[in-house]
Amino acid sequence: DTGVSQDPRHKITKRGQNVTFRCDPISEHNRLYWYRQTLGQGPEFLTYFQNEAQLEKSRLLSDRFSAERPKGSFSTLEIQRTEQGDSAMYLCASSPRQVVSEVDEEQFFGPGTRLTVL
Amino acid sequence: AQKITQTQPGMFVQEKEAVTLDCTYDTSDPSYGLFWYKQPSSGEMIFLIYQGSYDQQNATEGRYSLNFQKARKSANLVISASQLGDSAMYFCAMREGMDSSYKLIFGSGTRLLVRP
Numbered sequence: 001d002t003g004v005s006q007d008p009r010h011k012i013t014k015r016g017q018n019v020t021f022r023c024d025p026i027s028e029h030n031r032l033y034w035y036r037q038t039l040g041q042g043p044e045f046l047t048y049f050q051n052e053a054q055l056e057k058s059r060l061l062s063d064r065f066s067a068e069r070p071k072g073s074f075s076t077l078e079i080q081r082t083e084q085g086d087s088a089m090y091l092c093a094s095s096p097r098q099v100v101s102e103v104d105e106e107q108f109f110g111p112g113t114r115l116t117v118l
Numbered sequence: 119a120q121k122i123t124q125t126q127p128g129m130f131v132q133e134k135e136a137v138t139l140d141c142t143y144d145t146s147d148p149s150y151g152l153f154w155y156k157q158p159s160s161g162e163m164i165f166l167i168y169q170g171s172y173d174q175q176n177a178t179e180g181r182y183s184l185n186f187q188k189a190r191k192s193a194n195l196v197i198s199a200s201q202l203g204d205s206a207m208y209f210c211a212m213r214e215g216m217d218s219s220y221k222l223i224f225g226s227g228t229r230l231l232v233r234p
Binding site: 035041048055089109110111114 | 160163168211218219222223225
């Protein structure tokens, strides 16, 4: 049973370029989350998928950000026209859907993609 | 208003001693869950322990225990018999039952350094 994987682990890009990150959740986990973590801070929620449906987006997710989860398996997060303020660790997490009690379901995190915008 | 507050940016503890990391939270939701995660320098978030709002007893997981004081809205993490490998960032997080996305809300973290 493999965990959540993310690719690439590190990305250095120049301002104005587009970047795309990939997340492969744990098999059969139908919930998938993207978080952003800047230096010295805790992760902040960006967006949430249940299966292939994107059900919630944070106000942090500007128009330059887009996320997809085709077929409800892997997910991609694209940032267009990157800015230096986009430099951060982008974390993906997945969780199964529990019927009885959803408030206590654990989220399993991937290793993150560290983005540096020059 | 901050939903999760961790007031200790950094903590030191001597190896083999116990340490308490503070966390206070703010919610009006009667159903919520509180989590602690460890983040080593490699970056991955490692789940440590969970406490539900309706749980009567404090959660324990090996050397980790959660001191849950509901009236004071605090959920402090206690690490007993600290080990060098415990040096890392520690994050307290909350999930609210009325939040249909069940996203986690994190505090700003505490950096723990275990001294040999």
